[in-house]
Amino acid sequence: MGFADDHLVPLVDEGLGNSAYLLDLGDGRALAMDASRDLRALHAAAERRGLHVAFAADTHLHADFLSGAVQLGHDAGATVLASAAGRRAFAHRGLADGDEVDLGGLTLRALATPGHTDEHLSFLLLDGSRELGVFTGGSLIVGSAARTDLLGADRTEELARAQYRSLKRLTALPDETAVWPTHGAGSFCSAPPGTERTTTIGAQKQTNALLGAPDEDTFASRLTASLGTYPAYFDRLAEINRRGPAVLTADPLLPALSPQQVRALTAEGGHVVDVRPAADYAAGHIPGSLSIPLRDQFATWLGWLLPDTAPLAFVTGEDQDPSEIVRQAYKIGYERLAGRLAGGMSAWLADGNRRTTTAFVTADRAAGRPYVDVRQESEFAAGHVPDAVHLELGGLPAAAADAPHGPVVACGHGERAMTAASLLERAGHTDVAVLDGGPADYAAHHGLRLVKGTENTRS
Structure with a gap:
């Protein structure tokens, strides 16, 4: 059993394809790395181990989810650790390349690894002089490197070249150094398919095709050629994370709406989202409603296909948990949630409204x-x-x-x-x-x- 087995708890968000980490510091305190605004899994893991979150670190200004660091600072008094170059507009300890944080027996060293973003940091975890592992965020990931086009097409190649140099720096670490990325399979920040979410420096040097590029030009060409499309909301969240997401003082609710209220919402430019399974939607749905089944990928498609500026009403099935809708929506900054249709489609039809089938x-x-x-x-x-x-x-x-x-x-x-x-x-x-x-x-x-x-x- 190694260090990670004893002290590190990966918290995988299968829908967004990302991993946060809870690091047990051995004295009742913990470090949260790249935690999202949906803190349920992190809180559960901390409670199981009897841990208090003393530090909340972010490797970069995330584009695919809202950071939970501000919330952890508010709720637990956690010290937020992040790049000074990110110009975050909330209380945090700004770090530059080479800065170290004493975690109480362990040390966290900031490594500037730009590429995915300008201000990207990786965090090297040290026990004395021994490199235990490195939190690589959106730099080195299993089988690839994170995308470099989130700051605009005009900077994609420049950032790809920066990514090359960052990966060269990371792969100079000892082969046995553990690699703990944030982005993994299923992430639109460019992780390839696969089941492995953590790795080692040595394993990546042997298997990562990008690391096999003979020079910077080839690396940049390979990386940029692999970039697919990404959700529209990615273009908004980095700035919200820089300013700091709003602190939640209570669990957001999804109020019950009457059929009349749902009709009024659509008449005023709102949208109806039907989260029932595909077969249920096909059997009968509100005309003009958008089908996005409530599953792990719900947030991705909500943020890709609908604006965050219009009110949303939801149609649910009897066994679906409305709080899951709220948590997934809030973690990507969708907060204009008007409510859900009380009584579902049965209430809609009983009110004399029309339905459509597919x-x-x-x-x-x-x-x-x-x-x-x-x-x-x-x-x-x-x-x-x-x-x-x-x-x-x-x-x-x-x-x-x-x-x-x-x-x-x-x-x-x-x-x-x-x-x-x-x-x-x-x-x-x-x-x-x-x-x-x-x-x-x-x-x-x-x-x-x-x-x-x-x-x-x-x-």
Whole structure:
């Protein structure tokens, strides 16, 4: 059993693809690293171990979630540790390259590792002179390095080159040094697929293709070529994190709304989000509502597809927890939550309102329809149905006119496809069907071979 097993608790957010860490300092105190505003898992881990959070550190100004550091400072009196170059507008201890923090027996040393952001720090954990591990945030991650285009296309290559130099610095650490990244598989900050979320310097030197680049030019070219799209809310959160998210003094609630209040909200420019499973939405939903099933990825698609400036009402199922909606929305800065429809769709229909249905079909019932694939480009390239029309879900609001008439919309299983169908219906499309399954199911039933790359010709 090693140091990490004894003292370090990874806290994985499967939806956003990130890891926070709770470090047991051995004296009843703890360090929280890159904690999000949704602190439930961190508080539970600290309570289990009888720990008080004395320090809350952030490796960078996060774009994909609101930091929980300010809240920990308020609730627990934690000292917030962050880069001085980030110009944060709240109480914190600003650190520069080489600065050290005495954690009481252990030492945290700041290492300037720009690339993902300008002010990015990695934090090297030391026991005396021995390097135990390094919190690499959005610098070195398992199998890759974090994206460098969040500050604009005009700076992407410059930051990629900075990332190269930062990774060179990190890989100069001893091979046995543990690597504890923030971004992991599922993160739109550029982590490749995989199950491993922590690693070592030595393992990455052997397996990370980016680290095998022979020079800075090749590294920058490889990294920038791998960058896909990312959620729209990423462009807003770094500045909110710089100013400091608002402190929550009570658990936010989701009030009950009558059908009349929901109708009034939409008439005034608000949005209705239906969080029920895809099959329930298909069977009957409020016309014009957006389907975003309540699951780990809920926050990502809420923040990608809807503005944070309009009030939101939610349609839930009987067994769904409204507090989960609130926590996921708040961690990406969505706070204009008007409430949820009391009584759900039954109340809506009992009030004399209309509902709409969407065909949710298996592969045998999808024949003859144009096939629209709404997965990410990397997923599409890994294998898609011949002649499929590729329209990424995140870009669909602007590309709805490009969708063919009467399509079957598909993703990997059906959840994102139902979201896409709801967007197409909002844009005026009729006769939209959703595939209950993925491309492999469709291809197997119709005797097709999946096509790799971006080629769309039947093979």
